[in-house]
């Protein structure tokens with residue numbers, strides 16, 4: 135299937151107005167327009183979405199969990215960023 | 230005008246059906262401009278709002294309180310970014326929003342023009358100012374513009390920490406020495422009325438309100454949101470055994486709400502006009518922070534140019 139003249143695109147679908155686009159998979163196509171059509175045919179044959187984004191896979195830069203421990207490290211020791219780390223007095227409401 | 234009638238009907242129908250409007254949808258120009266005004270004002274408020282608290286980071290009473298406050302202020306910077314990027318989907322650039330803020334054409338929440346004088350103010354800000362903002366932002370999670378609604382959902386997830394760390398400061402002061410209790414009470418006295426002003430003018434005097442409600446940019450009226458905030462804050466104040474500075478505050482059995490005194494609207498409009506304690510300082514500081522950061526933007530541009538040149542050579 136991987137015809138060298140074809141480009142791999144990642145597909146993001148907005149399942150309903152008001153929601154974020156979510157990644158659903160990928161398609162091969164020769165350009166963006168064709169990728170949209172292919173994505174429609176592959177991923178929303180039953181009204182699963184109201185809007186599609188296609189992005190060249192090569193254009194996506196992803197962080198790797200295993201690559202850089204220190205990339206995520208700063209989150210680990212900051213319990214105070216969570217509301218739950220502040221015990222509230224007995225009986226206080228709406229906070 | 231008549232050419233647009235079907236589009237306009239279709240647009241209003243989506244809104245009436247509780248659907249969200251998304252960036253590429255047709256929308257009336259006034260809806261777009263109204264959103265740009267409200268969303269950029271909201272973004273500016275997050276950013277300018279860092280100043281009254283930011284001033285206390287280095288003076289917070291312990292290392293723990295410093296990192297908590299730093300973390301809270303960092304969140305507010307993030308909220309500004311969520312909102313600027315959501316506003317950019319309406320076709321206005323960040324640079325343009327920035328210059329409108331600095332020229333005074335664009336406003337931000339007037340509460341941030343009050344000075345933070347004592348450590349108790351940091352507690353009162355988190356508890357009352359973020360508390361009032363939460364009431365407003367929870368309501369805006371259902372605003373009709375999709376990117377705005379989604380930004381609100383992200384922001385609300387982070388706000389509860391802000392309010393609790395503020396209330397926690399108040400609890401500690403309220404349990405403390407006589408001086409500490411007085412300091413806490415003094416902070417409430419100064420921040421209570423400006424917090425009520427955050428909800429804006431009375432519905433009857435609010436210029437943009439009616440259209441905003443019809444378009445569901447706003448979901449609840451200024452007065453309804455303000456009432457909700459008063460109702461929930463009274464009990465929290467009782468727990469602290471401190472008082473809200475309003476002799477007219479009392480439970481109304483018939484309405485099932487608290488009655489409260491009239492806001493000093495003259496003060497409200499004076500501060501909006503630029504005559505608050507800190508208006509000039511806030512903008513001056515924003516301008517100088519922006520200018521002092523120029524070298525970072527220059528370095529980024531230089532790096533991008535260098536990379537582009539290397540690519541050409543290769």
Ligand SMILES: [Fe+2]
Nearest residue numbers: 274275308362
């Ligand atoms: Fe906020």
Ligand SMILES: [Fe+2]
Nearest residue numbers: 275304305308
């Ligand atoms: Fe915020």
Ligand SMILES: [Fe+2]
Nearest residue numbers: 305359388391
């Ligand atoms: Fe906040």
